[in-house]
Amino acid sequence: MPAQSILRADTAVQNDPQWWRGAVIYQIYPRSYQDSNGDGIGDLLGIVERLPYIASLGVDAIWVSPFFTSPMKDFGYDVSDYCDVDPMFGSLADFDMLVATAHKLGLKVLIDLVLSHSSDQHPWFVESRSSKDNPRANWYVWADAKPDGTPPNNWLSIFGGSAWAWDTTRCQYFLHNFLDTQPDLNFHEPAVQEELLGVARFWLDRGVNGFRLDTINFYVHDRELRDNPPLPPEQRNASIAPAVNPYNYQEHLFDKNQPENLEFLRRFRALLDLYGAAAVGEVGDAQRGLEILGEYTSGGDKVQMCYAFEFLSPDAPSAPRIAAVLRHLDYSAPEGWACWAFSNHDVVRHVSRWDLTPAATRAYATLLLCLRGSVCLYQGEELGLPEAELRFEDLQDPYGIRFWPEFKGRDGCRTPIVWSAKELNGGFSRGIPWLPVAREHVHMAVDDQERAPDALLHHYRRAIAFRRAHKALVRGSLRDLHVAGDTLSFLRKTEGETLFCAFNLGHEPVTLHLPEGHWVTVGQELNSSGPGEDGLVHLGPWQPCLVQKR
Template identity: 55%
Template sequence: MNRNPDWWRGAVIYQVYPRSFFDSNGDGIGDLPGVTAKLDYIAGLNVDAVWLSPFFTSPMKDFGYDVSDYRNVDPIFGTLSDFDELIRQAHKRGLKIMIDQVLSHSSDQHPWFAESRQSRDNPKADWYVWADARDDGTPPNNWLSVFGGSAWAWDSRRRQYYLHNFLTSQPDLNFHNPAVQEQVLSDVKFWLDRGVDGFRLDAINFCFHDPKLRNNPPSAAIQEGSIGVRKENPYAYQHHKYDKTRPENLAFLKRLRALLDQYPGTTTVGEIGDDDALQTMADYTGGGDKLHMAYSFDLLTEQHGAAFFRKTVSTIEKKMTDGWPCWAIGNHDVARVATRWKARTPEALRAYMMMLLTLRGSACIYQGEELGLTEAELRFEDLVDPYGITFWPEFKGRDGCRTPMVWHHEKTHAGFSDARPWLPVHQDHYGAAVAVQQAEDTSLLSAYRTFLGWRRQQPVLLKGDIAFHKSPANTLVFTRSLDGERLTVALNLSDKPVSITMPGIGQPLADTPAFAIGHWQDKTLKLEPWGADIARL
């Protein structure tokens, strides 16, 4: 294993959604032994770490993001022994393991909530956010749920409302209660003691709420990095000033960081969904005493293009003076990037891959992204995501990006399972299966493997600074620099050839992957549609 405690700087993290990765026991649902069985494939991508989406005990109302036991594995995914074996086998291959931690809320099936809702004076009475109704019986304020409607649900036992920023079955924990913080940190320690290398922290800016329960004001402008920014969802109509991203969260993050600092070489990456996500990323990663890194939804929306990318990255570079970003262009919550950004060709997807992997920061790759999978079109009858079911047909939810991984084009259910999968395999995905692309040197999968292998040998791309240069429309040109070494990256993010005049730029690197070499004539670089070049100054 890499003993470098700062391994996470510039690391590439491969996100595995266990339900859809590989089914080892033939029940149609992926599991932890299935992940273990495919570790050679993951290691062969030349990534540094695996992020596992939740596998904890859960009623699965939100597919694991509603935890009912923070210290156990849900039987559909296996056992704690299976997890320990996964850790052992990953470390044997030089892979780090990061797990999802859902700290801001639990399942309503958690014993803590079952006790809390029984009365107003039991030992867990103040572990969740409870509030009296207004005089007319309506909720205490105007806060909205990300998944639609009021963020308050009535409980007949206590005759009070409880807060749920997501589903009604996901009550928010009361982080103003010191006992809650102690318990949460203890649960994090449980997994550190089992050998995990880090945590992806779900909705980490949602932990605290305004104790005065003040109404959120209307939103004057919708920011790119927020969540729920959909015209059919009123969540974006509010400026979320009081229901999340409260200043008290910073003190808790310092306590969390102090715990991880007791386990050298461990790390955190926080998910930031906020009205000003880039500023929150800077606040949460600055000072070296809170999160190690963070990502937002800025590159996970439908907005794209060279000008947008330059603006987004430049903004975070100005705000995040001493923090560390983590970039992602796809995950389990958003439509596949091939569909979302209308990247219709392998060349376009390769260009976006190179952009993601040459920006300053770490990067997350979502399973199937390396295959160029498109968003799966599902029938309403096949949907299981409560988000999509609620907003159908204007918004079809997250099931389309969660369909099973395609391993083999000639096997039943694409080699994911011998049984009918929990979500159907999309017919259009069979042709992009791993077995097909492994046999093709020019495939997108081969490009990922080659470029990731080359990238990990370039310290300047792992930890160097970044500076953008002026360039023609639909292009990005930036320089990465570290300890006197400078690499300039040029990307053509369009389907038309382009010429870029760059005085002072040196020649392309001899060892750069073949698809990352443009055509030079004097000081002019000619790039084919979706072409790229990396040169040393």
């Protein structure tokens, strides 16, 4: 597709300070998107090469996962220099080219900021651990051992085991909510907050339009280091950590979700507003995710949007489940703004996680793009890629290596994108890919799908275009939520437009009545059904009804 055919001239949309509201954001995992230099690892220039494809999807923005200087113990989520590009991904000049090219194509650019923790190789931590009285001694969370030498409290790491690691220089423990090579920064130290705001300012000055904020609710810890209470077994779930991880055994009252976090988010929002930028926060909490989403996005003085893990969980979202989530959100976050996602770089791809048929995959894609809120799509989702099956010896993810085989880690959703069925390594790289290209993905390559009018790729394009064509879907209210068996329905309304959306999320045909009024079928390109001669709507398995009020 020639680049000039996908340039956007809608400057009103581009200059809208509320551009994020209802936006569709495409997540790029740089290691696995496109390798431009043959070393087997995707890079920034590879992303630049593929930006015309991303723009052709009709999305509003890209979110680029971490590309900062890092020892890569957690593949970039362990940062050793927040203001530079790791050489494996390229250079700052390459990043500037990415931003300029994206903007030329009408795409906003969000980058992934990992503020809750750094790498243990970051100069800040190297200095902090060197003594108890150096200028950065208090920049990380240090605590003395209990009298018996055990850690200060019972907090657990998401990656397994204690969240505390012993340091032999300071003879103290330091906190790490993730790997022990990812020490947590101390947000109770004002200088830390100032430095991190400076990091955000650095990237805003380079032209980014905002940030995805990793583990946004982990920033602040309880000053008193109180023990977390046990969580009753019936309340445990595996949406944040795998079921085999004892992290699920605690109610995480004190190691995250602290009220002091709100003040930092207000400071962060004030900085964003100076640049007309936006942020989406990742809320990692299995019990209070939607309540925290509401707290962090309310009032217009914190982050604009957050996503929780309700639809990233292992269980397929049935009509009653989706309705329960939306009602809970409406109750917990009446002023909030959600950003919905079915897949990302941390969870099993949803086609496999929910064992979806092709028809179900299309129905859920249409549903996602009809929900109130913004939307994140994960690279390869538009191709319908299933989770890749990897051998243990091919694993790179320390999470999977630790809990194999009950939990296989995150590598299966991070394998390289397949661009061409006939090219070496699916067109991803001329070298040996850092993770194997999944054989089961090759027949789903972009070039093959581009040539097939009925391919899932085109369904995603049509669903995104349908959303953009209807203001009620982008920013309108969601009302009259109703469930009948496997059928979910609701109204999307804005001034001058009302849409009725219904989805049969089951394997059997259903019949439903439309609300009062005169309705015209829209979304025929999405297999939408409309009223029949009998005035009823007859939905086949996994079929939507999308109608507009006249």
